[in-house]
Amino acid sequence: MDAYEATKMVLSRMQNLDPENATKIMGLLLIQDHGEKGMIRLAFGPESLVHSVVLDARKELGLDPNSP
Numbered sequence: 001m002d003a004y005e006a007t008k009m010v011l012s013r014m015q016n017l018d019p020e021n022a023t024k025i026m027g028l029l030l031i032q033d034h035g036e037k038g039m040i041r042l043a044f045g046p047e048s049l050v051h052s053v054v055l056d057a058r059k060e061l062g063l064d065p066n067s068p
Helices: 003-017 022-032 035-044 047-061
Strands: none
Touching: 003 022, 003 035, 003 047, 022 047, 035 047
16 A cells, blocks of 8 residues: 555545544644655554544644544
8 A cells, every 4th residue: 555545545534533624634644744654554543543643633733622
């Protein structure tokens, strides 16, 4: 799997958790440059990992961490 496919998979998983802010969160992750291995880890990691990343990104972006 390449970085593009992993990124698409991560975005899809984030859209399931937070459809309203998924693109903003993905943009933040891409700016932070977690690298190809980081995206693959998120793409295939447990749901709890993605949820944790979403919550951390929401805090960093100044979004309400308690909304969906």
